[in-house]
Amino acid sequence: MLNSSLLRSRWFSFGLLALGLALLPFLIDAGLGRSWVRLLDLALLYVVLALGLNIVVGYAGLLDLGYVAFYALGAYVYAWLASPHFGLHLPFWAILPLGAALAGLFGVLLGAPTLRLRGDYLAIVTLGFGEIIRIFMNNLNAPFNLTNGPQGINLIDPVQFGGASLSQPLSVFGYTFSGAHLTYYFFLVLVMAVIFISMRLENSRIGRAWVAIREDEIAAAATGINTRNLKLLAFAMGATFGGLAGGLFASFQGFISPESFNLMESIMILCMIVLGGMGHIPGVIFGALLLTLLPEALRYTGDWQRSLFGQIYIDPADLRMLLFGIALVAVMLYRPAGLIPSARRRQEFADAKA
Amino acid sequence: MSALLTVNGVSKAFGGLQALSDITLSVNTGEIFGLIGPNGAGKTTLFNTLTGLYTTDRGEIHLDQTRLDNRPPHRVLKAGLARTFQNIRLFAEMTALENVLVGRHARTKSGVIGAVLRLPATRHEEADSHDRAHALLQRVGIAQHANRLAKNLSYGDQRRLEIARALATEPSLLALDEPAAGMNPAERSALRELLLQLQADGLTLLLIEHDVKLVMGLCTRLAVLDYGVKIAEGTPDVVSRDPKVIAAYLGDESI
Numbered sequence: 001m002l003n004s005s006l007l008r009s010r011w012f013s014f015g016l017l018a019l020g021l022a023l024l025p026f027l028i029d030a031g032l033g034r035s036w037v038r039l040l041d042l043a044l045l046y047v048v049l050a051l052g053l054n055i056v057v058g059y060a061g062l063l064d065l066g067y068v069a070f071y072a073l074g075a076y077v078y079a080w081l082a083s084p085h086f087g088l089h090l091p092f093w094a095i096l097p098l099g100a101a102l103a104g105l106f107g108v109l110l111g112a113p114t115l116r117l118r119g120d121y122l123a124i125v126t127l128g129f130g131e132i133i134r135i136f137m138n139n140l141n142a143p144f145n146l147t148n149g150p151q152g153i154n155l156i157d158p159v160q161f162g163g164a165s166l167s168q169p170l171s172v173f174g175y176t177f178s179g180a181h182l183t184y185y186f187f188l189v190l191v192m193a194v195i196f197i198s199m200r201l202e203n204s205r206i207g208r209a210w211v212a213i214r215e216d217e218i219a220a221a222a223t224g225i226n227t228r229n230l231k232l233l234a235f236a237m238g239a240t241f242g243g244l245a246g247g248l249f250a251s252f253q254g255f256i257s258p259e260s261f262n263l264m265e266s267i268m269i270l271c272m273i274v275l276g277g278m279g280h281i282p283g284v285i286f287g288a289l290l291l292t293l294l295p296e297a298l299r300y301t302g303d304w305q306r307s308l309f310g311q312i313y314i315d316p317a318d319l320r321m322l323l324f325g326i327a328l329v330a331v332m333l334y335r336p337a338g339l340i341p342s343a344r345r346r347q348e349f350a351d352a353k354a
Numbered sequence: 355m356s357a358l359l360t361v362n363g364v365s366k367a368f369g370g371l372q373a374l375s376d377i378t379l380s381v382n383t384g385e386i387f388g389l390i391g392p393n394g395a396g397k398t399t400l401f402n403t404l405t406g407l408y409t410t411d412r413g414e415i416h417l418d419q420t421r422l423d424n425r426p427p428h429r430v431l432k433a434g435l436a437r438t439f440q441n442i443r444l445f446a447e448m449t450a451l452e453n454v455l456v457g458r459h460a461r462t463k464s465g466v467i468g469a470v471l472r473l474p475a476t477r478h479e480e481a482d483s484h485d486r487a488h489a490l491l492q493r494v495g496i497a498q499h500a501n502r503l504a505k506n507l508s509y510g511d512q513r514r515l516e517i518a519r520a521l522a523t524e525p526s527l528l529a530l531d532e533p534a535a536g537m538n539p540a541e542r543s544a545l546r547e548l549l550l551q552l553q554a555d556g557l558t559l560l561l562i563e564h565d566v567k568l569v570m571g572l573c574t575r576l577a578v579l580d581y582g583v584k585i586a587e588g589t590p591d592v593v594s595r596d597p598k599v600i601a602a603y604l605g606d607e608s609i
Contacts, residue, residue, distance in 0.1 A: 196470075197470050200469050200470045200472065201466065201470065204464065204468075204469030204476075204480075205455075205458075205459060205462055205469065205479075205480075205483075206466060206469055207469070208448070208452055209456065209459050211452075212445045215445035216443050216446075218407065218427075219439065219445065220456070221406075221427040222406075222407065222427045222431065222436075222437055222443075223456055223459065223460075223519060223520075224431040224432060224436075224457070224459050224461075224523050225456070225459050225460075226426075228426075233466070237466070
């Protein structure tokens with residue numbers, strides 16, 4: 001009896017969550033406007049990125065500051081194969097997995113030379129790799145025009161299902177869904193898949209081995225873990241998610257240039273993880289949503305100032321970054337384990353204080 | 355009696371310091387072999403070369419027919435030699451149960467696909483690992499702490515957890531680096547019981563220990579190291595009467 005009611009309540013809350021997620025873009029569209037639905041799409045993209053980096057940093061404990069390289073790679077693969085740049089227009093279901101797989105391969109290639117490094121040293125080397133990829137993208141317009149240099153690649157195909165494109169409105173049963181709405185549902189499905197994969201990996205032989213390496217690499221090796229292979233696997237899995245997000249980004253924006261893949265981007269993704277709660281999936285998701293949407297919300301500080309004081313004292317563009325910085329510092333001071341830490345990390349910080 | 359572990363002429367230097375010189379010894383199947391010697395004699399260095407954490411300069415190490423020297427640690431473990439550490443090295447932020455489950459890693463093989471799709475083989479393997487891990491926690495006497503973080507266990511329980519984690523790897527030879535260090539007398543006698551049980555189950559034990567009473571009572575044979583040289587080997591009786599051993603521990607009369 002208890003079991004069946006428990007099951008019912010679980011299915012009930014699951015159904016409620018699904019309904020909420022399905023209606024979310026409409027509520028946001030009605031309340032905040034269409035541009036916020038597009039921001040929501042972007043936020044979902046960052047959830048994929050953050051969950052990918054979480055495998056490398058959160059689980060395996062490898063501080064990777066060049067993660068954006070894989071994001072860039074996924075984006076460029078998509079752009080090369082679905083834009084007028086090379087005149088290729090392959091379907092998304094072929095390119096997205098290809099971009100993700102290629103990024104995964106690069107994850108292994110870039111991870112291999114760093115295997116002996118830890119902590120700060122690893123961070124510096126990965127930072128270098130991230131910059132190398134960006135500089136390559138910036139300069140590979142000659143002798144052969146691969147990336148079109150700083151101008152970037154334009155007119156990238158949107159994701160298309162049959163005749164429907166995610167950049168065009170679609171009428172279903174007399175109701176018209178905007179492109180931003182359609183993108184939201186498409187991204188949501190992929191985010192769900194990435195969450196599912198992360199959760200399954202976390203509670204597996206592989207996930208435990210990653211955490212063991214994070215906790216004590218020598219003990220992990222002496223307990224029978226092939227630390228080299230498992231670290232490479234973590235790099236590969238993280239990079240695969242990064243590559244997938246890159247492809248989505250290219251199709252969503254329709255335009256990419258090296259500018260989008262700078263060091264600041266890597267640091268932002270890292271902030272999402274640390275701020276939300278490292279190694280904890282709900283925390284990482286929350287961190288990604290918050291850090292994508294908060295800076296946008298803070299653009300409205302000009303309006304707030306006008307309504308409060310009648311005039312604008314501080315330029316909203318400056319105030320935005322100031323408030324954002326203060327918020328980051330405050331979270332790290334008062335919630336060092338992250339906003340939604342795992343039970344484990346909460347305990348760790350509580351013990352450290354006691 | 356057949357030799358399970360044979361160490362043949364192993365040397366290891368760190369810069370100008372000769373940490374191990376030409377060490378030769380063999381551990382027979384089913385025995386508890388003690389490794390003793392004053393501080394800095396090279397006991398832990400020998401452990402580290404045995405378990406692949408250090409490379410050797412010369413010499414060979416075999417476990418049964420498998421050559422172990424200069425192999426990566428996970429290969430050594432897979433061959434059947436598991437160890438514990440002098441300064442406990444648990445996975446602090448994992449629960450006791452998870453620590454033991456990590457020990458199952460080398461004897462299981464589910465990969466990413468199996469984990470994500472939760473294939474029947476993976477589910478079966480996970481269930482089996484959990485059963486074994488619970489049984490091992492029971493065996494070393496810390497079953498009640500299965501879901502506590504390793505770092506929150508008492509010192510003695512952490513030592514026992516490290517043994518459980520090593521046992522989870524199904525070793526044929528278990529190398530223990532000062533397992534009784536920091537234990538109170540009650541914990542020591544429980545440890546002694548545990549080690550004797552493990553021996554009765556057919557496990558071979560290699561033991562570094564400072565507690566002379568424990569070593570003398572437990573070990574079938576001993577080797578004594580001093581300044582990286584093996585100065586004696588034999589039964590506890592013989593070794594404890596060896597003048598070189600007495601000199602190493604108590605100082606040379608002639609000085």
